[in-house]
Amino acid sequence: MGVDIPRKIVLYNQSREKVDFKKLKEFVWGNFALKLEIRQNFPANKLSIKDLTLEFAKSRVRDINNPLAKHSPLPLEIANEEHYLKNNKVNPNLIYDALKLLLLFEKLLKVEDPGNCQIVLTDRLLGTFADDSRFHLRSIVCGYPSIISISGIVEAPARPKEFYLIKNRLVLLGLWEQEEDNVRARFKSRFIDFGDKRITEVLKGFISQALFFYFAKNPFCEERACRLFNSHWQEDLIYSQVKTGRFCKKHARSVKNLLIQERMEK
Amino acid sequence: MPKKNIFAKVGEKEVTRAIVATFAKQFQSYVDSDCLIIGAGPSGLMAGMELAKKKVKVFIVERNNYLGGGFWIGGYLMNKLTVREPGQLVFKQLGIPYEQYSKGLYVADGPHACSRLIASACDAGVKFANMTIFDDVVVREDNRVAGAVVNWTPVTALPREITCVDPVALESKLVIDATGHDAAVVRKLGERGLIKVPGFGAMWVERSEDLLVEYTGEAHPGLIVCGMAVTTTFGLPRMGPTFGAMLLSGKKAAETALKILKKKR
Numbered sequence: 001m002g003v004d005i006p007r008k009i010v011l012y013n014q015s016r017e018k019v020d021f022k023k024l025k026e027f028v029w030g031n032f033a034l035k036l037e038i039r040q041n042f043p044a045n046k047l048s049i050k051d052l053t054l055e056f057a058k059s060r061v062r063d064i065n066n067p068l069a070k071h072s073p074l075p076l077e078i079a080n081e082e083h084y085l086k087n088n089k090v091n092p093n094l095i096y097d098a099l100k101l102l103l104l105f106e107k108l109l110k111v112e113d114p115g116n117c118q119i120v121l122t123d124r125l126l127g128t129f130a131d132d133s134r135f136h137l138r139s140i141v142c143g144y145p146s147i148i149s150i151s152g153i154v155e156a157p158a159r160p161k162e163f164y165l166i167k168n169r170l171v172l173l174g175l176w177e178q179e180e181d182n183v184r185a186r187f188k189s190r191f192i193d194f195g196d197k198r199i200t201e202v203l204k205g206f207i208s209q210a211l212f213f214y215f216a217k218n219p220f221c222e223e224r225a226c227r228l229f230n231s232h233w234q235e236d237l238i239y240s241q242v243k244t245g246r247f248c249k250k251h252a253r254s255v256k257n258l259l260i261q262e263r264m265e266k
Numbered sequence: 267m268p269k270k271n272i273f274a275k276v277g278e279k280e281v282t283r284a285i286v287a288t289f290a291k292q293f294q295s296y297v298d299s300d301c302l303i304i305g306a307g308p309s310g311l312m313a314g315m316e317l318a319k320k321k322v323k324v325f326i327v328e329r330n331n332y333l334g335g336g337f338w339i340g341g342y343l344m345n346k347l348t349v350r351e352p353g354q355l356v357f358k359q360l361g362i363p364y365e366q367y368s369k370g371l372y373v374a375d376g377p378h379a380c381s382r383l384i385a386s387a388c389d390a391g392v393k394f395a396n397m398t399i400f401d402d403v404v405v406r407e408d409n410r411v412a413g414a415v416v417n418w419t420p421v422t423a424l425p426r427e428i429t430c431v432d433p434v435a436l437e438s439k440l441v442i443d444a445t446g447h448d449a450a451v452v453r454k455l456g457e458r459g460l461i462k463v464p465g466f467g468a469m470w471v472e473r474s475e476d477l478l479v480e481y482t483g484e485a486h487p488g489l490i491v492c493g494m495a496v497t498t499t500f501g502l503p504r505m506g507p508t509f510g511a512m513l514l515s516g517k518k519a520a521e522t523a524l525k526i527l528k529k530k531r
Contacts, residue, residue, distance in 0.1 A: 062501025071462045076483045077500065093477050093503055174341010177348045177508055178367055 004215050005261065006117035008035040009207065012042060012109075014122045016089060017150045020200040027204045032211065033259055034117075042108050052108075053081040059100035067129035090123050092151040092194070098126035098141040105145050117214040118145035119207065125151040139206065139237075142219050146210035150194070153202055157234045159191045191234035198242050205229075205241040216254070223248035296325040296393050301523055302414055302438035303327070304400045304451055307335025308380075308509055309493030310444030311387045312356070312516025317523055318390035325436065326392055329399040329419045334380040335446065337509065345376035350475065353510025356517070360386050400450050401433045403441070403489075409460050411488035413437040414451070439530055440523050442490045444516070449498035452491060461486050463498060474503040475511035482518040484526065492519035 009028055013019075021038050028036040047055070057073035073081075084090045105120050126149045127137040137156035141147045149156075158164075166183055170176040184193065192198055205227035212228060213219035221228035224240055226248035231237035247255055301317055303310045306328035314324045326333075339345045349357065349364075354372035357364040362382045364374040397419045404413030417433035443451035449463060456463040474497070481500045485491045491499045492515045 060501075071501075074461070074485055074500070076481060076485060079483075080480060091477055091480060093474055172342065174344060174348075177350065177371055178373075181368065 005258065006034065006211070006214055007115045008037055009117045009119065009211060010037045010039060011119045011121055011207070012039050012145070014088065014120060014124075015150045016123060017194065017199060019121075019203060023200055024203060024207065028207060031208070031255055034211075036207070045108050045110075047108065049082065049085060053078050053085060055100075055104050056081040056085070056096070059096045059104060061095045061097050061127060061135065064095065064127075064135040067133050067135070092123050092125055092154075095125050095127055095135075095137070098128045098138050098147065101126060101147060102141060102143045102145075105147060106143070109145055114144075117211055119210045120145050120147045121150070121203075122147060123150050125149060125155060127156075139231075140209055140219075142210060142213035144214075146213060146219075148203065148206045148210065150199065153192055153199060153206075153237075154194055154196075157191075157231050157237045159234050160187060163187050163191070190238070192237065198238070201245060202237060202241045204245070208247075212251075212254075215258070221248055221251055223250070226251055292393055293395070296323070296395075297434075297436055299323045299325040299436070299438045300527060301325075301440045301442060302436055303442040303444055304414060305335065305444035305446060305493070305495075306330075306333040306384075306394060306396070307444060307446060307493060308337040308383065308512040309516035309519065310335075310442065311337075311383050311392075312513050313442055313444060313490075313492055313519040313523070314392040314516075315383070315387040315390045316517055316520035318387065318392045320520075320524060321391075322524070322527065324392045325438070326387075326394050327398045327400060327414065327416055327436075328394060328396040331397050333384050333394065333396060337380040337383065337512070338376045340376060340509075347374050347376050347379050347509050348372065349374075349510035349513070350508070351510075353513055356510075356513040400445065400454075403451060403454050403458075404435050404437060405458075405460075406488075408487060411441045411451070411455070411486060412439075414441060440488055440490060440526060442492055442519055442523065443485075443495045443499075444493045444519070446494040447498055449491065449495035451489060452485060452495060452499045455486055455489070461499075475508055477502050478511040479514045479518055482515040483522050490519050490522050490526075492516055 025036045028034050054073065057077045060077065062071055063069045109118055125137060126141055126147060127135050130136050137152055139149055139152035139156045163183065167176060170179050192202060208227050209219035219228060220230040223229060224236060225244040226240060227246065228251055229236065229240040231240055300323040303314050303324060303326040306326045310326055311333065314326050318324045337347065340347050349372050351370040354364055357372065357374055357379065360382050362374050362379045364372045367373045398416050399419045399422055400414055401417050402415035403411050404415060406412040413436050415433045415435045417431060421431045441451060443449055445451065452461060453463055455461040478496050481496050481502060482492045483490060485499050493512050496502065496515060
């Protein structure tokens with residue numbers, strides 16, 4: 001049985017993070033024989049800037065302890081969203097409901113060819129409420145399109161426990177401001193930060209996950225040494241995407257089969 | 267009897283008259299102001315000072331006896347205040363001595379910084395009602411905020427059964443909520459169903475200072491929010507004891523207020 005192979009991967013880059021797209025294109029071509037196209041702007045859409053800013057403002061999570069909370073955005077929130085859109089610069093600390101954004105991006109990209117695997121790369125911080133009603137930040141949310149969040153890569157997988165213990169102690173003492181740079185430097189190798197060159201390497205894994213969701217509906221793997229591993233810890237993320245940087249045997253086979261099928265179709 | 271009379275001969279009744287007369291004169295004048303600020307912490311003081319420097323008639327209501335809020339001390343009751351760049355520019359502007367601790371991080375003495383900020387606000391022309399607690403909002407057409415209802419703070423500490431002391435109202439063209447995490451004015455609007463208040467998020471010190479300044483502004487017609495009240499109003503991640511954002515938020519609140527007042531004229 002063949003699978004639904006996309007014609008190409010289209011990545012809408014809404015992020016200001018420095019990413020080596022050349023490397024990403026080579027990775028996608030080398031592994032999946034697919035073209036990775038980078039686009040800076042969403043296609044022309046019926047949604048006006050006014051509608052769009054309102055939708056983004058509505059998607060904000062204002063109370064992470066209350067999943068059912070609804071709010072009407074205040075004018076200042078809408079004005080700030082307009083500012084973010086016009087300047088392509090969002091604040092990476094505002095949290096958005098990933099499912100609401102998925103619906104919004106789906107609406108925005110509806111006019112596009114459905115034969116493409118579409119990904120939105122954003123600096124917005126995303127999260128979802130899990131079954132336990134607890135809010136969880138996300139690095140990737142798979143859908144049509146999938147959304148990959150740079151802020152999520154930095155903030156969603158937990159940092160080493162020692163980092164939080166030290167941070168909490170210093171915050172209580174009012175010394176965090178003074179010591180933050182030193183503490184971050186101490187843990188530099190153990191978590192991904194903004195401006196980190198390893199982000200490109202991590203993105204290879206997340207693009208693979210979006211692609212696997214597109215054709216297999218299952219983006220994740222339980223094998224830690226696989227690019228499809230759903231990391232909950234930064235150290236796991238670094239291990240699966242940077243230190244190992246490959247697919248496990250099972251998924252390597254899937255990739256190979258995909259290539260064969262693709263060549264046959266061509 | 268003292269050997270020498272150092273002080274002028276003034277009786278108790280004259281002292282009492284001086285207090286009552288001057289307080290009443292000031293209070294009567296400031297029953298109506300351009301801008302009423304609730305809360306005399308760093309952001310409220312900063313906003314008040316900047317506005318008063320531009321000849322705006324500013325009245326600050328403070329529930330405590332002392333002004334300055336948490337600006338006297340830093341974390342863990344240690345009286346050193348830290349600000350990240352460009353917060354030190356406010357220290358410089360106010361003539362507060364400070365030193366660079368590391369790249370982008372500056373430290374000042376709490377008592378010196380706080381007293382200088384209070385003095386600067388007074389010098390600029392701000393007037394205060396301390397030991398005065400915010401009780402309710404005054405609203406006008408289209409639910410525009412147009413003042414505050416206040417009472418003496420001690421009244422709130424007594425059982426209601428024995429203290430039926432009605433509050434009084436102060437009118438103003440604008441109100442600034444600088445009440446910290448309480449966001450007392452915003453919450454009062456929330457109780458009336460005019461605004462939804464989500465409460466502040468989890469502690470997230472790293473970058474929430476930027477957000478706090480970014481979201482300082484008019485939250486409802488006639489009401490500007492600044493300082494920690496911003497995090498409560500907009501559901502932003504809460505901050506630790508950092509003061510740069512308080513000072514810059516106060517400045518931004520003043521800029522916003524000036525724009526609104528200019529339009530009103």
